[in-house]
Structure formats: structure tokens, C-alpha cells
Amino acid sequence: MATVPIQTPFDDTWLRRFGAAPQADxxxxxxxxxxxxASTFFPLQRELPPSVEIVAVQYPGRQDRRQEQPLRDIHTLADRLASVLEPLTDLPLVLFGHSMGAVVGFETAARLERGGTNPPIGLVASGRHSPATPRVETVHQRDDDGLIAEITALSGTDPQILADPDMRAMILxxxxxxxxxxxxxxxxRSFVLRCPVSVFTGTADPRVTEHEAAAWEPLTSGAFRIERFPGGHFYLEGAExxxxTALMRDVRAFSATAATTPR
Structure with missing residues (x-):
């Protein structure tokens, strides 16, 4: 599915949408x-009403950005994204990040709240343990086969793609x-978001325990809730x-809170 770059005064390289949404609020x-x-979210877009415009982030190093060097630091990613999102003041922003995207979303929201004029009205963190529950993780230190074994275990990529040497060389x-x-x-650890936070998890996700999901709550001074879906780490696939439906419940709640809260 071809995506459409959003034009901003700064950098239209990072953002993709799947069509115009003139009725979006x-x-x-x-x-x-x-x-x-970014294309990961196309199936979700088809299930959302026209009142919501999906903007999907395209990180460097993949798809149409595959010639660029991928970034290896969350803080750098968040810095870049905050500068790209800051000009988008025509509509309220809700951030929805899955797995690594949840962490990038948290850090981007923090930057927009600290210094921006367009802070998000809410964050939905999906499929990731709270930053308040750090663990020692060393998947990035494995060889190529070990890295492939990890994403195979999480069922995140079609095995036929991973079996193709050219595709592996492109993805790794x-x-x-x-x-x-x-x-x-x-x-x-000294920073707490002001915007409300919701956490989505799969009931059988081997990478997020109930305690780790609940530990997102101290990271916001706003409202907090958890919603669990049947499935594993990639519970979203097939459950769009x-x-x-859950996202719209949150969007409505975030919007209602923002309407009564001084910005």
C-alpha cells in the first residue's frame, strides 16, 4: 500500500498517511x-472512523528510507520526531506506539510536554514493559541467526521472508x-507525563508481565488504564x-480531558 508523505515546514521524511482525512478532528x-x-498500521486505519487521521512514523533504514542509516538511540529518535510533530498544531495529537514504539512515544511525548506548544493529549503504550521496570536485554548482541530467532519466537515476521537471504540482508x-x-x-526518572496514558497488552505476551504493564502508571500524573487483548506480542494482527474500538474509547476520553484542562 503506497503511503503519502505529510508536508510540514520541517521534515516530511518521517511521516506517512494512508489517504486524506478531511473530517478528522x-x-x-x-x-x-x-x-x-509505517505500513504496519494500514490495516488499523481501515477500522478507524473518518474523525481520526492516522499518521504513521517511518523510521530510517526501512522501506523507502532503506538507503538511510538506521538510528541506534531512542533519545535521538525522540528528538527528531518531536521536531517533526511540533508544527502539526491543526489537530490534537494522540501517540500510539507498539513495543519499541511505545518507548519512542513516551520520550517524544516528554519532549513535546517539556518544550513544545503542541503537547499530545494522550499516549497509548502497547506491547512494552514500562521504562520503570528495566531489564538486562542483549538480543542486539546476538549474531544474525540469534536476532532472527528472537523475532521468529515473537511471530513478528513472515518466516518465508526470513528464509530469503536477500530479504534478511535488507531487514537485519x-x-x-x-x-x-x-x-x-x-x-x-524525575520526569512524569501530564497527559493520560493507556496500556495495551496481549494476554499471552512473553515480553510484558501484568506487573510491568501496570508500572506505566507512575509515569503519568493523568488518568491511566490497561486493556488486554487475546494473543501474544503481536496481538494487533487480526484484532484491528x-x-x-479501544483506541476510540481512549481518544474520546483524552479529548474530553484536554477540553477541560489548561494547556
Missing amino acids: VRLVCLPHAGGA PALRADYTAVETYGYD RAVA
């Missing part, structure tokens, strides 16, 4: 998982950079309608 910024791309640099970024990430 909120913009949902979607941040992919490690190794993921960005995948390793993403794992390096998220596994070496550390956050500022249920996820869209």
Missing part, C-alpha cells in the same frame, strides 16, 4: 515496533539498530477492529 501518530515500518541492519536502541535505553 484528532491525529493518531503511530510508532512501529523494532524492525517495523534496521532490526539490529532498533534492538540496540531499545535495549540500551534509559529514561529520566477490537484495537480500533
